[in-house]
Amino acid sequence: MTTATRQASLYRMVMPQHVCPFGLKSLALLKRQGYAVDDHWLETREQTDAFKAEHDVDTTPQTFIDGERIGGHDDLRRHFGKSVRDPEAVTYQPVIAVFGMAALMALAASWRADGELPTIRAAEWFVAISMCVLAILKLRDLEGFSNMFLGYDLLAQRWVRYAYLYPFAEALAGVLMIAGALLWLAIPVALLIGSIGAVSVFYAVYVERRELKCACVGGDSNVPLGFISLTENLMMVAMAIWMLIK
Template identity: 65%
Template sequence: MPSEDSTKTAKLYRMMMPDHTCPYGLKSKHLLEKNGYEIEDHHLKTREETDAFMQEHDVSTTPQTFIGGERIGGYEELRIHFGLDKPKDEQSDTSYRPVIAIFSVAFLMALGLSWYAFETILTLQAFQWFIAISMCFLAVQKLQDIESFSTMFLNYDLLAKRWVPYGKVYPYGEAFAGIAMTASALLWLAAPVAIIIGGIGAVSVIKAVYVDKRELKCACVGGNSNVPLGFISLTENIMMLGMGIWMLFRIF
């Protein structure tokens, strides 16, 4: 890590044009201030000025930060410099953050609904709402780019491999089942849908991950996710399968 002078000053060069303020420049400035640096804030106010700066320092992007006379780099390099991120060659290409965010918010929403309806959060209905809302959130992630999702889904889903359109039908089925279960309506249809897609999904994940030992990305939060296929994916499908069976049991 480059040495820092005792006065803790940094030079920051960032784009600050009439029609464009670089967001990474603002983030770099905030990060430097947060770490106690006095900043010489140099604004690149025109495209020509920006191009001349990049040519002079042999860089292809801005912002650029200099500490102690040494160039640190852009915002990502600045985060590495302060120990907030690992060096790029040590960073993992997988992340559980999307599913953690979805399940956490769905769980809190379910508790909120339970409190509103029953004035307590410890209810069976809260657990049912949690699963149903999670299904809705996961479906939305897939529906944002259904083409990308269906392509990634084909890597492991057994039914999609036999009937390709299933990859585009799946998110709609998941959304329908989640919405119906949230409202406790049309359960005679929603429950079988959840059982079918949850059951096929669970078997597909077990085969791909635990039998074939394949290392794949999960399409559960969309086709552009970095979530690894494995326990989280299996949990999602088992939740749908279990919820479908429970709802079917409630009907009869």
């Protein structure tokens, strides 16, 4: 029997107030693998609880192939030899996303304003836009950011309010640099927070050799504190110095 003709049974929650996303992912994965799916909807809490009790499982969706229970969505991915995300694993994906989008936005703005892509102004906008996006990520959960930030920032450890002020200062400097306005305020702010941040990261990572998570993209990230975090702060310092010279 070939994979294309094999049958799979999927039991997933489909309720008026909730459609299980992992059920939809399991259904799509099975179809991509060439399975004909007998899609069973668990439309009430009672049906769901009865199914769990009958099969002695704690969660749905559940997939059965040729009468054998495979399990949930992660188990199904493993069954097909696909990777499963580890929520505790360190990752640079958030940072790559921020800097990648900031670069594209800066190039797009440069093309719109100057009709060229690689310009000095595009480089300036890249740093400033990056600062703004990073500030947004911190501000969406200020308490979570402050908790992680206090783990390594030298000034915040001495003056806790700085942990709450930092994202606002980063956003202010970034917006003013994009606008090219009030640079007498933007430059010292960027220089101050960038310098303190660079020293703090260098001391925590390269002197104390501590293994910490970076608060640069918010307080719920698994981005390791290290070279990327140091680069973020050095970019702010370099931008401030460039604006001052310019």
